[in-house]
Amino acid sequence: MPTESNLPTNAAYPTLDSEPFWDALNDDRLHLPRCTACAYVIWYPRHHCPNCGAGRDQIEWFDASGRGAVYSYTVVRRNRGSWGEILPYIVAYVELDEGPRIMTNIVECDPESVTIGQAVEAVFHSVPEARQREHGATGVLRFRPSA
Amino acid sequence: MSPHAHIAGVFEHPGRTLPDHTVAQIHAEVAAGALADAGLTFADVDGFFCAGDAPGFGGLSMAEYLGLNCRYIDSTETGGSSYLVHVQHAAEAIAAGRCSVALITLAGKPRTGGAGPGASARSDAPESDFENLFGLNIINGYALAAQRHMYEFGTTSAQLAEIKVAASTHAQHNPNAFLPTMVTIDEVLESPVIADPLHRLDACVITDGGGALVVVSPEIAASLDRHTIPVLGTGVGIKHTSGGRIDLTHTGAVISGPAAFAEAGVSPTDIDYVSIYDSFTITVLMTIEDLGFCPKGQGGGFVSDGALQSPNGILPFNTDGGGLCNNHPANRGGMTKVVEAVRQLRGEAHPAVQVPDCKLALAHGTGGSLATRMGSATLILGRDD
Numbered sequence: 001m002p003t004e005s006n007l008p009t010n011a012a013y014p015t016l017d018s019e020p021f022w023d024a025l026n027d028d029r030l031h032l033p034r035c036t037a038c039a040y041v042i043w044y045p046r047h048h049c050p051n052c053g054a055g056r057d058q059i060e061w062f063d064a065s066g067r068g069a070v071y072s073y074t075v076v077r078r079n080r081g082s083w084g085e086i087l088p089y090i091v092a093y094v095e096l097d098e099g100p101r102i103m104t105n106i107v108e109c110d111p112e113s114v115t116i117g118q119a120v121e122a123v124f125h126s127v128p129e130a131r132q133r134e135h136g137a138t139g140v141l142r143f144r145p146s147a
Numbered sequence: 148m149s150p151h152a153h154i155a156g157v158f159e160h161p162g163r164t165l166p167d168h169t170v171a172q173i174h175a176e177v178a179a180g181a182l183a184d185a186g187l188t189f190a191d192v193d194g195f196f197c198a199g200d201a202p203g204f205g206g207l208s209m210a211e212y213l214g215l216n217c218r219y220i221d222s223t224e225t226g227g228s229s230y231l232v233h234v235q236h237a238a239e240a241i242a243a244g245r246c247s248v249a250l251i252t253l254a255g256k257p258r259t260g261g262a263g264p265g266a267s268a269r270s271d272a273p274e275s276d277f278e279n280l281f282g283l284n285i286i287n288g289y290a291l292a293a294q295r296h297m298y299e300f301g302t303t304s305a306q307l308a309e310i311k312v313a314a315s316t317h318a319q320h321n322p323n324a325f326l327p328t329m330v331t332i333d334e335v336l337e338s339p340v341i342a343d344p345l346h347r348l349d350a351c352v353i354t355d356g357g358g359a360l361v362v363v364s365p366e367i368a369a370s371l372d373r374h375t376i377p378v379l380g381t382g383v384g385i386k387h388t389s390g391g392r393i394d395l396t397h398t399g400a401v402i403s404g405p406a407a408f409a410e411a412g413v414s415p416t417d418i419d420y421v422s423i424y425d426s427f428t429i430t431v432l433m434t435i436e437d438l439g440f441c442p443k444g445q446g447g448g449f450v451s452d453g454a455l456q457s458p459n460g461i462l463p464f465n466t467d468g469g470g471l472c473n474n475h476p477a478n479r480g481g482m483t484k485v486v487e488a489v490r491q492l493r494g495e496a497h498p499a500v501q502v503p504d505c506k507l508a509l510a511h512g513t514g515g516s517l518a519t520r521m522g523s524a525t526l527i528l529g530r531d532d
């Protein structure tokens with residue numbers, strides 16, 4: 001079960017390309033597409049391999065480890081709107097053990113403690129109830145420092 | 148006479164806040180200004196180029212509003228670099244005989260009228276839900292690149308601040324500059340941190356306004372009284388997140404720069420003046436490295452000690468004050484980069500910042516988000532005399 005979060009994320013809209021990713025977040029799984037022709041792990045989720053050009057028939061989905069390391073991050077200290085009410089927060093790219101570098105928030109830590117290279121693991125958050133939308137996804141993938 | 152297409156007219160709107168103008172009006176005013184600068188009229192235009200800032204349907208709405216009779220049209224959209232891409236396309240169209248007087252316009256009112264449609268990616272972009280859930284905004288994205296550059300190369304905030312200081316040193320001579328006051332390194336470092344490691348003064352200004360260029364055939368150029376500027380080389384580079392193998396420390400200039408230098412047959416050491424896209428200080432630093440003005444990772448040391456200050460620095464840049472201090476109309480700085488490079492080559496920059504005997508200039512545009520999903524475009528411009 002995804003945990004509730006106070007981060008003011010609006011629900012994403014799953015598409016035919018991304019639906020398996022969003023559905024799996026509800027089961028606390030990081031589900032990613034991979035190319036069966038060249039073994040490339042693809043981010044963001046799509047039914048096309050940007051590495052070799054293989055089409056949708058050659059895309060398979062698998063559960064990734066959810067482990068990675070911080071590739072870059074920023075401590076956001078000023079912003080407008082709802083994100084401006086929860087400052088400071090961290091926007092980061094996490095490099096997954098499977099290869100892709102993906103945008104996320106780093107949570108469950110002192111924002112001043114985050115460093116590039118720090119080991120992190122996936123946490124599965126739910127979209128705040130007020131921000132859920134019809135046909136919208138209910139999960140958000142974030143990361144926290146791993147032990 | 149050289150065989151190249153020439154930039155015959157340039158115009159930068161003097162306005163920085165234009166609440167009483169429509170965006171279409173600003174397009175019209177800058178078009179009229181650039182045509183007058185060239186000694187041409189709207190009736191002479193047979194090619195029209197605009198990007199996502201232009202209201203309406205591609206280039207059709209603005210061609211109608213302006214009253215153009217075109218046989219060539221191009222609405223290539225690569226964000227703030229679009230107008231340099233347009234110069235490339237105009238030069239190619241002119242060489243192919245498809246048009247002989249190409250008009251390129253930019254206008255917008257982010258200061259008083261909102262960004263408006265076309266100024267950013269459409270919400271149906273397939274990547275949007277993988278980037279927009281996390282409190283990302285423009286400066287946060289540039290901060291991620293700056294942080295990684297600091298990690299890999301030891302770049303410092305004080306080095307980034309040198310870039311703002313150089314721009315502000317130039318802006319004090321520009322009566323139209325939005326921020327005409329000189330700032331010091333300490334003032335940049337003491338301005339509020341918006342997103343580590345970037346401060347408020349690491350960012351460009353937000354201004355209404357616009358600009359226009361007129362690119363003409365060599366034959367038309369020869370017929371004009373105006374000092375026209377040959378387009379010696381052009382290059383375009385597209386960089387994206389590469390299936391998730393994102394590289395935050397390089398820009399598309401690694402593609403566009405070598406292409407432009409090769410076509411012009413010159414190298415970075417030959418360049419007298421550079422206009423470098425400066426949405427943020429880090430944009431300048433990474434671009435200077437990627438264009439080959441210094442080895443990768445050494446941009447921080449390179450920009451220190453006034454290197455970018457005109458006329459005495461080793462690489463005078465953005466002598467109008469750039470986007471950092473002068474003008475960033477429509478949140479797109481590419482147009483003004485070309486305009487100031489042309490001023491330098493004509494000897495029409497402010498005397499305090501004019502590069503003596505400026506013979507060869509580079510203008511570089513950046514569009515989209517630094518290092519992640521971006522269009523880069525480089526022009527090498529010269530003189531015929």
Ligand SMILES: [Zn+2]
Binds near residue numbers: 036038049050053
């Ligand atoms: Zn493949």
